[in-house]
Amino acid sequence: MSFVLVVLVWCVLFVVAWPLALLAIFLLPLLWLLSLPFRAVAVVLEALLAFIKAVLFLPARLLGYRG
Template identity: 85%
Template sequence: MTFVLVMLAWCVLFVLAWPLALLAIFLLPVLWLLSLPFRAVAVVLEAMFAFIKALLFLPARLLGHRG
Protein backbone atom coordinates (compact mmCIF):
# COMPACT_ATOMS: atom_id res chain seq x y z
CA MET A 1 0.00 0.00 0.00
CA THR A 2 2.84 2.40 0.77
CA PHE A 3 4.39 1.72 -2.62
CA VAL A 4 1.17 2.78 -4.32
CA LEU A 5 1.05 5.99 -2.28
CA VAL A 6 4.70 6.76 -3.05
CA MET A 7 4.12 6.20 -6.76
CA LEU A 8 1.01 8.39 -6.68
CA ALA A 9 2.91 11.15 -4.88
CA TRP A 10 5.76 10.87 -7.39
CA CYS A 11 3.32 11.11 -10.30
CA VAL A 12 1.77 14.24 -8.82
CA LEU A 13 5.25 15.68 -8.29
CA PHE A 14 6.15 14.76 -11.87
CA VAL A 15 3.14 16.63 -13.20
CA LEU A 16 3.72 19.69 -11.02
CA ALA A 17 7.52 19.92 -11.11
CA TRP A 18 9.15 17.37 -13.39
CA PRO A 19 12.79 18.45 -12.80
CA LEU A 20 12.34 17.94 -9.07
CA ALA A 21 10.76 14.54 -9.65
CA LEU A 22 13.65 13.43 -11.88
CA LEU A 23 16.14 14.71 -9.30
CA ALA A 24 14.36 12.64 -6.66
CA ILE A 25 14.60 9.53 -8.86
CA PHE A 26 18.39 9.92 -9.08
CA LEU A 27 19.07 11.06 -5.50
CA LEU A 28 16.99 8.52 -3.55
CA PRO A 29 19.27 5.55 -4.35
CA VAL A 30 22.31 7.63 -3.38
CA LEU A 31 20.70 8.60 -0.07
CA TRP A 32 19.78 4.96 0.54
CA LEU A 33 23.39 3.90 -0.01
CA LEU A 34 24.62 6.61 2.34
CA SER A 35 22.22 5.43 5.06
CA LEU A 36 23.43 1.81 4.99
CA PRO A 37 26.34 2.30 7.45
CA PHE A 38 24.00 3.95 9.94
CA ARG A 39 21.57 1.03 9.65
CA ALA A 40 24.41 -1.42 10.28
CA VAL A 41 25.43 0.52 13.40
CA ALA A 42 21.81 0.47 14.59
CA VAL A 43 21.64 -3.33 14.17
CA VAL A 44 24.88 -3.78 16.10
CA LEU A 45 23.74 -1.49 18.92
CA GLU A 46 20.38 -3.24 19.17
CA ALA A 47 22.11 -6.63 19.41
CA MET A 48 24.54 -5.31 22.03
CA PHE A 49 21.72 -3.95 24.21
CA ALA A 50 19.82 -7.24 23.90
CA PHE A 51 22.94 -9.11 25.00
CA ILE A 52 23.47 -6.80 27.99
CA LYS A 53 19.82 -7.19 28.99
CA ALA A 54 20.08 -10.98 28.76
CA LEU A 55 23.27 -10.91 30.79
CA LEU A 56 21.74 -8.72 33.51
CA PHE A 57 18.60 -10.83 33.79
CA LEU A 58 20.48 -14.14 33.77
CA PRO A 59 20.64 -14.52 37.58
CA ALA A 60 16.89 -13.96 37.90
CA ARG A 61 16.18 -16.51 35.17
CA LEU A 62 18.46 -19.03 36.85
CA LEU A 63 16.52 -18.57 40.10
CA GLY A 64 13.25 -19.30 38.29
CA HIS A 65 11.68 -15.89 37.73
CA ARG A 66 9.62 -15.74 34.56
CA GLY A 67 8.56 -12.15 33.91
Protein backbone atom coordinates in the same frame (compact mmCIF):
# COMPACT_ATOMS: atom_id res chain seq x y z
CA MET B 1 0.29 -0.39 -0.84
CA SER B 2 3.07 1.93 0.22
CA PHE B 3 4.85 1.56 -3.13
CA VAL B 4 1.68 2.47 -5.02
CA LEU B 5 1.28 5.58 -2.88
CA VAL B 6 4.90 6.60 -3.52
CA VAL B 7 4.43 6.17 -7.27
CA LEU B 8 1.24 8.23 -7.24
CA VAL B 9 2.88 11.02 -5.24
CA TRP B 10 5.83 10.97 -7.61
CA CYS B 11 3.49 11.23 -10.62
CA VAL B 12 1.76 14.24 -9.08
CA LEU B 13 5.16 15.79 -8.37
CA PHE B 14 6.20 15.06 -11.95
CA VAL B 15 3.15 16.90 -13.29
CA VAL B 16 3.59 19.86 -10.91
CA ALA B 17 7.38 20.24 -10.95
CA TRP B 18 9.14 17.81 -13.27
CA PRO B 19 12.75 18.94 -12.53
CA LEU B 20 12.20 18.29 -8.83
CA ALA B 21 10.69 14.87 -9.58
CA LEU B 22 13.67 13.89 -11.73
CA LEU B 23 16.05 15.09 -9.03
CA ALA B 24 14.19 12.95 -6.50
CA ILE B 25 14.46 9.90 -8.78
CA PHE B 26 18.26 10.27 -8.87
CA LEU B 27 18.85 11.29 -5.25
CA LEU B 28 16.69 8.76 -3.39
CA PRO B 29 18.82 5.71 -4.31
CA LEU B 30 21.95 7.61 -3.31
CA LEU B 31 20.42 8.54 0.04
CA TRP B 32 19.42 4.91 0.56
CA LEU B 33 23.00 3.79 -0.11
CA LEU B 34 24.35 6.38 2.31
CA SER B 35 21.97 5.22 5.05
CA LEU B 36 23.05 1.54 4.87
CA PRO B 37 26.07 1.87 7.21
CA PHE B 38 23.92 3.64 9.80
CA ARG B 39 21.34 0.84 9.62
CA ALA B 40 24.09 -1.75 10.10
CA VAL B 41 25.35 0.11 13.18
CA ALA B 42 21.81 0.24 14.55
CA VAL B 43 21.40 -3.52 14.14
CA VAL B 44 24.71 -4.17 15.90
CA LEU B 45 23.84 -1.81 18.77
CA GLU B 46 20.41 -3.39 19.19
CA ALA B 47 21.99 -6.86 19.38
CA LEU B 48 24.59 -5.62 21.86
CA LEU B 49 21.93 -4.12 24.14
CA ALA B 50 19.87 -7.32 23.96
CA PHE B 51 22.96 -9.30 24.95
CA ILE B 52 23.68 -6.98 27.89
CA LYS B 53 20.06 -7.28 29.03
CA ALA B 54 20.25 -11.07 28.83
CA VAL B 55 23.45 -11.13 30.87
CA LEU B 56 22.03 -8.80 33.52
CA PHE B 57 18.81 -10.80 33.91
CA LEU B 58 20.52 -14.20 33.87
CA PRO B 59 20.80 -14.54 37.69
CA ALA B 60 17.09 -13.82 38.14
CA ARG B 61 16.16 -16.37 35.46
CA LEU B 62 18.40 -18.97 37.06
CA LEU B 63 16.62 -18.41 40.38
CA GLY B 64 13.26 -19.04 38.76
CA TYR B 65 11.80 -15.54 38.22
CA ARG B 66 9.33 -15.48 35.33
CA GLY B 67 8.58 -11.86 34.44
